[in-house]
Amino acid sequence: MSEPLRIAYSPCPNDTFVFEAWAHGRVPGAPALDVTFADIDVTNGMAERGEFDVLKVSYAVLPWVLEEYALLPCGGALGRGCGPLVLTREAGDPAELAGRTVAVPSERSTAYLLFRLWAAAEVPGGVGEVVVLPFHEIMPAVRDGKVDAGLVIHEARFTYQNYGLHCLADMGQHWESTTGLPIPLGAIIAKRSLGAERLRELAEAARTSVRMAWEDPQASRPYVLEHAQEMDPAVADQHIGLYVNEFTAGLGEAGYAAVRGLLTRAAAEGLVPPLGPDALAFP
Numbered sequence: 001m002s003e004p005l006r007i008a009y010s011p012c013p014n015d016t017f018v019f020e021a022w023a024h025g026r027v028p029g030a031p032a033l034d035v036t037f038a039d040i041d042v043t044n045g046m047a048e049r050g051e052f053d054v055l056k057v058s059y060a061v062l063p064w065v066l067e068e069y070a071l072l073p074c075g076g077a078l079g080r081g082c083g084p085l086v087l088t089r090e091a092g093d094p095a096e097l098a099g100r101t102v103a104v105p106s107e108r109s110t111a112y113l114l115f116r117l118w119a120a121a122e123v124p125g126g127v128g129e130v131v132v133l134p135f136h137e138i139m140p141a142v143r144d145g146k147v148d149a150g151l152v153i154h155e156a157r158f159t160y161q162n163y164g165l166h167c168l169a170d171m172g173q174h175w176e177s178t179t180g181l182p183i184p185l186g187a188i189i190a191k192r193s194l195g196a197e198r199l200r201e202l203a204e205a206a207r208t209s210v211r212m213a214w215e216d217p218q219a220s221r222p223y224v225l226e227h228a229q230e231m232d233p234a235v236a237d238q239h240i241g242l243y244v245n246e247f248t249a250g251l252g253e254a255g256y257a258a259v260r261g262l263l264t265r266a267a268a269e270g271l272v273p274p275l276g277p278d279a280l281a282f283p
Contacts, residue, residue: 004032005202008046009056011037011227012154013236014243015186018075020220022209030205037227039134040153040186041106048108053191054202058106059184059259060113063272066279068191070199071259073282075188075206078247078255083172083183084111085157086118087142087165088149094122094169100148102127105135110185111153113266114171120269122169139163153185155228155239179265181258182247196283203282210249256280 009015023033033054038046040058047057047065055069062071086097097119104112107130119127127149133141138150143163151171152160160167172183190202213220217240221233228236247255259280267274 002031004034005053006034006036007054008036008038008043008052010040010043010154012243013224013228013239014077014248015056016224016227017213017217017220017240017244018206018210018248020209020223021212022205023223026212027205027208029201030208031201039105040109041132041134044106044108047189050191053194055189056186057189058109058111058113059187059262060110060266060272061108062187062189062259062279063263063267063275064108065189066275068193069189070192070282071280072188072190072199072203072206073251073255074203074249075210076184076248076251077186077243078182078184078251078258079243079245080176080182081172082157082185082242083170083175084114084151084153085160085170086115086149086151086168087139087156087160088168089142089145089165091166092168094119095124097123097127097149097168098125099128101129101131103131103133103138103141103147103150105133105138105151105153107132109153110183110262111151111171113262113271114175114183115151116271117265117269118169118171118174121174139165155235157242158235158238175262179258179261181261182254184255184258184262185243187259199283207249210244213244 043055044061047055141147142150266272
């Protein structure tokens, strides 16, 4: 028996839903997994240090890691109407963020990249200090006045009103209205050193795990709720419904166009290194 593959993904409902069948050995022929749960800022750092075999990371980190890792064409998070939100204590105008302190979940996150592209267009003079916080600490920090605004992801889209906060802007809405493309959020990557055949096996295992989750949603429910930061089952269901979709089963032409579009646009703004012509190609 070969050693289990070391994989890291978040405890968020979309990731646990996608990987539940594979993590529990129910995907026929798939390699065993040694799972580590970590926040997206942590997994992005793991990828940059080459620490795990398979990782869920932000699409925004790809330009720094694609020499060592290959992008899998499935298992990730893209979609429509599911982008990060900028939250404030009071309703207002985006221009009022000029010079203000904003909390973000990671400076290498797709959320932050989308935020930078949005702010360049909507916040004259730019925002002030940017502080990195774990995503579940951002809304309390905004509510308590520790920061002026917060960039939130995941189930915060469904729960920010519970903190008395207002949505100043929707990064996904801005992206979709300016590009017409879906929003690329989280990617699954695997080490190129595993070899082309193993990479194709991993992609098929991820795709099968997604399909098994769709076919029997109740099978994943205990795993999802055990690890969810937001324990309300209704919120977990909303989260899964939004972030696990046709792009999770396969990026397809529109998915790849969205990823290339985001990273090409970001490179043109000097926010990320440019991608090579075959950087996104899958073996």
